[in-house]
Amino acid sequence: MTLLIEKPQISIVIPLYNEEESLPELTAWIEKVMNQHNYTYEIIMVDDGSNDDSWNVIKKLSAGNKNIRGVKFRRNYGKSAALNKGFEKALGNVVITMDADLQDSPDEIPELYDMITNEGYDLVSGWKKKRYDSKLTKNLPSKIYNSVTRRLSGVKLHDMNCGLKAYRHDVVKAIEVYGEMHRYIPVIAKWAGFKKIGEKVVVHRKRQFGVTKFGWERFINGFLDLISIMFVSRFGRKPMHLFGTLGSILFLAGFIIAGYLAYAKLFLAGYRMTERPLFYLGLLSMILGTQLFVAGFLGELITRNSSDRNHYLVEEEA
Ligand code: UDP
Ligand code: MG
Numbered sequence: 549m550t551l552l553i554e555k556p557q558i559s560i561v562i563p564l565y566n567e568e569e570s571l572p573e574l575t576a577w578i579e580k581v582m583n584q585h586n587y588t589y590e591i592i593m594v595d596d597g598s599n600d601d602s603w604n605v606i607k608k609l610s611a612g613n614k615n616i617r618g619v620k621f622r623r624n625y626g627k628s629a630a631l632n633k634g635f636e637k638a639l640g641n642v643v644i645t646m647d648a649d650l651q652d653s654p655d656e657i658p659e660l661y662d663m664i665t666n667e668g669y670d671l672v673s674g675w676k677k678k679r680y681d682s683k684l685t686k687n688l689p690s691k692i693y694n695s696v697t698r699r700l701s702g703v704k705l706h707d708m709n710c711g712l713k714a715y716r717h718d719v720v721k722a723i724e725v726y727g728e729m730h731r732y733i734p735v736i737a738k739w740a741g742f743k744k745i746g747e748k749v750v751v752h753r754k755r756q757f758g759v760t761k762f763g764w765e766r767f768i769n770g771f772l773d774l775i776s777i778m779f780v781s782r783f784g785r786k787p788m789h790l791f792g793t794l795g796s797i798l799f800l801a802g803f804i805i806a807g808y809l810a811y812a813k814l815f816l817a818g819y820r821m822t823e824r825p826l827f828y829l830g831l832l833s834m835i836l837g838t839q840l841f842v843a844g845f846l847g848e849l850i851t852r853n854s855s856d857r858n859h860y861l862v863e864e865e866a
Contacts, residue, residue, distance in 0.1 A: 554588065555640065556590045556615075556640045557587050557589065557641055557661070558582070558587050558589040558641070558644060558657070558661060559634075559638035559640030559642070559643045559644070560578060560589060560590070560591045560592065560644045560645075560657070561635065561637075561643060562574070562591065562592065562594065562634070562647070562648050563594050563627050563630030563631050563647075564593060564594065564598065564630070565595075565596040565598055565630075566598045566602060566761075567600075567602055567648040567649055567757070567758055568598070568600045568601045569756070570649050570650045570756060570758070571593070571602065571609065571648060572605065572609065573650060573756075575591060575609050575613070578657075579615075580654075581654045581655060581657055581658065587658075587661070590615050590616075590639065590640060591613075591617065592618075592619070592638060593609075593610075593617070593618045593619070594618075594619050594620075594631070594633050594634045595621065596626065596630040597621045597622060597623040597625065598624075603620050606620075617637070619633055619634075619637065621633070627728075627730050628729050629726065631725055631733075632724060632725045635720035635721070638717075638720055641717050642661050642664045642665060642715070643714070643716075643720045644657055644660060644661070645711065645712070645715075646712045647712070649755050649756070649757070649758060650757075651680070651752060651755055652711055652753075653751045657714075660714035660748060661714065663746060663748060664715070664716055669744050669745070670715070670718075670737065670742035670744045671733075671746070672714045672745075672746045673707060673748075674710035674748060675706045675747045675749045676750060676752035677707075677749045678752060680754040681755075681760075686760075690707075693709075694708055694709075700774065701732070701735040701778070702738075703734050703745060705745070705747050708734055710750070713733065715737075716742075718742075719737055722737075722740050722742075722861050723736050723737055723740050724736075727776075728766070728769045728773050729777065732773065732774060732777050735777060736777065739781040740861060741861055784851070786851075787844055787847025787848055787851060788844040788848045790844070791844025792844040794837075795836075795837045795838065795839070795842075795844060796841065798833045798837030799834055799838060801830075801833050801837075802829075802830045802832070802833035802834030802837055803834060804830075805826055805827075805829060806830045806834065809830060
């Protein structure tokens with residue numbers, strides 16, 4: 549007998565918050581698919597601080613199948629936190645994430661697995677081409693959100709935020725998701741240097757039990773998170789490049805305006821400088837320019853102190 553822990557082929561990470569009714573059916577379905585294809589697998593259920601009976605259900609399921617593991621958060625931290633915890637625990641060569649509410653179908657797993665292992669994808673995102681959610685509050689906003697994200701990030705996916713995704717092992721160990729950044733995992737992966745990102749049309753189903761956990765706040769939070777990600781990935785290590793440039797341009801513009809006004813005051817007779825709107829514009833842009841510059845300096849001081857300022861992802865060594 550060997551004591552080596554075998555790495556499973558597939559880790560299935562399931563973040564969940566108050567989904568007690570769905571769990572037994574979901575795990576039974578996953579088990580069926582895994583056994584049909586003879587995969588070695590683990591199911592990692594991350595209970596994001598549920599206050600229904602989800603955790604007891606997970607403990608029961610885990611007792612009945614050694615491939616099922618559970619983690620329970622002390623309180624509700626959000627889907628990103630739950631995913632991050634699952635990524636930390638995952639051992640499998642391919643990591644699949646899916647929602648717990650039976651909206652994603654486990655039947656998609658084998659094909660997703662093949663795309664990672666045989667076709668060389670780093671990340672494959674599901675695409676809910678035909679979607680069974682409310683048209684007005686989900687489908688339409690999601691179309692707009694996806695096209696904005698596509699344009700800003702350059703990641704050409706139709707459905708960034710599909711819960712059903714497959715990752716190469718290295719990807720989940722390299723990226724970090726927090727806040728509400730689960731919406732942008734493909735963008736984060738791309739910026740971490742994983743280039744082969746694909747998508748697969750997946751079957752989507754109506755929510756069977758319970759209610760959606762995301763309300764209207766997701767529009768604002770989602771947008772702010774996108775801006776943060778863009779900013780951090782481009783200028784996180786060199787904030788002065790952004791603030792310094794903007795600050796210098798503004799200051800220079802203000803300085804030229806002030807110079808011109810001073811000249812006019814001295815050499816063009818009877819000139820009431822402070823009555824011209826231009827005066828205020830010059831003043832404003834010099835002050836704002838200086839402030840942006842200072843913000844850049846402070847940013848530099850902060851990044852110098854950050855513990856991961858010299859953290860790089862090494863792909864290979866020879
Ligand atoms: N979820 C979570 N923590 C939260 C909110 C949601 O783990 O704070 C889980 C939820 O239980 C589900 C998945 O994230 O498994 C997707 O949530 P939901 O189905 O409510 O989103 P929707 O499909 O409506 O966009
Ligand atoms: Mg759902």
